[in-house]
Amino acid sequence: MFEDDAHSSDEENPVPDSDSCKPKELNRLFEQRIEPSSETAASLKRTCGLHLALSNDSRKLAVGLSRKDLQLYDLGTNGDLVLSEASFATYESAIKGVRFFGTDPNSLMVCTEEGNVSLYDLRSGAKAIHVFDDTSEGPKKTMTAFDINQNDRVLCASTEVQKCGDTFLLFFDIRERTFLGSYWECHSEDITNVKFHPTNPDLLSSGSVDGLINVFDISKSNEDDAMQTCFNVEDSIESINWHTSPTDQDWISCITTTNNFHLYDTETQDMIVEFDRAKITESMKRTSSIDCNVINSHNDGNGGFFLLAGSNFNKGECLRSLKYDNKHFLPHRNFLHNRQIIRASVYNEKEHCLITTGESGLITVWRCEGSTDQPPSEHDISASKNLKQKLHISHRSKPY
């Protein structure tokens, strides 16, 4: 009589998550098996890594911790991570976003929940050179995320629903250090993510708990005219990302708080495909969809993109990527010896390097060999042996 959700376990002892195929088959499907190039603990105290940002020269990494600390690391071309500042800045409220300028590896911005966006010049020390002030009406707004546009001119910060019932996108001119204005009619719940287009400085997208992805052309003079497209995902949105189609059209993807993935074409305004967590779990070759943790989607630098997903089971030991290919997700990379549930990731398209952090406060660098079209070979096995040796050496960076 009870039609249970096929993915929920209705037994006395639910079957634990595991691979859905034998190791031989798994290795055949996931041709690229990546081991950590280096792994560092952010702190000896319990903390969770929640935000990552990589500078445009790929040599600096900023990490936002749940302890409200911001850390800085130097990233070597060989994948080594060396701590530069264990506690570059500490904040009163939770860190909600970290970003380097697109054109300057020394300019860093951090957004905190209480509504401050701080700008730092890493060459002049840890005191913010400017804190952006929201001079809009009403009390200071609690922030949820932010992004900077392609030419580092405009900053957009998103907010929670405020006491007045409105939820905002706040805009600042970075160079002039002024407040430009806000949008406040486009969402009805907390806005969880904002992402500027990677190359078009006027195109902005926002995602919210209300289930909408809005796309704006901020060159227009008001919110009504700026709003170009709305996609109704009909589910609470966690994060959004821009991608490009094989024919160079703009695509937007989102990950929902329920671990589903949707992909939209911004030109035709159609949904291209949607994957629920059961489908993603199946593509990942795991058995338990209720443990599926969909982390992020990343452009691979070759015109395509991949989905990073893991399992919450056994402290997140399973971490894999799936390559998007014509409405399918294909097995891509298997990240071995992962030791935590991942909460943030960045991918360096030029150096094919993935960096992750998560609930155990570890920061892991995964160097992926070359392009994704590499055929499987003996080479892979010997390469991973070298990486295994490296792992022992690189635990030299301690927080103090």
Next chain:
Amino acid sequence: MATKVSKDILYECVNEVLKGSKKKHRRFLETVELQIGLKNYDPQKDKRFSGTVKLKYIPRPKMQVCVLGDQQHCDGAKANDIPYMDAEALKKLNKNKKLVKKLAKKYDAFLASESLIKQIPRLLGPGLNKAGKFPGLLAHSESMVQKIDEVKATIKFQMKKVLCLSVAVGHVKMNPDELAQNVHLSINFLVSLLKKHWQNVRSLHIKSSMGAAQRLY
């Protein structure tokens, strides 16, 4: 997972809630809510707990859905006694914020044909966005009546900063089986979303709007 709340307890609580509402008759249709108390969860660190879930039986029968349709959908809506508006009718609102707000208030939800949904920002501006009533997509490949029932059966939930969450899962005029199934489905789904599943659940209750809470777990 369902065995954590046995069928016996589930039915016992469901019957208590329904009995309670029959005892003291109210002038409105009481909603039945599922209340979930969490533990081992840190809203500052853990992933946001929110989303939507489709129930088996419609929890809010009085919900009014309006179709913003192309010719075909408007004809279908007319035939089925479903409120509808076509592109012309929307254009007549002239993007007037007051009129759009009024429209948003008139209905609980909207569905729009593919061709129309793409024009909503241009035809109406952000009024429906602000009201939290941006239309869902009504495709030609699906039955309109079925899609409307789906919309009526879908509930949203969102946990904000405090460790408890309340979700409307039914109403007091439902029969025990229907209510029990909705509660069972909701519990399964919500618990499945939590990182540690049942280890993140401190308590579960159901109650009618005016009635006493019945403890399930």
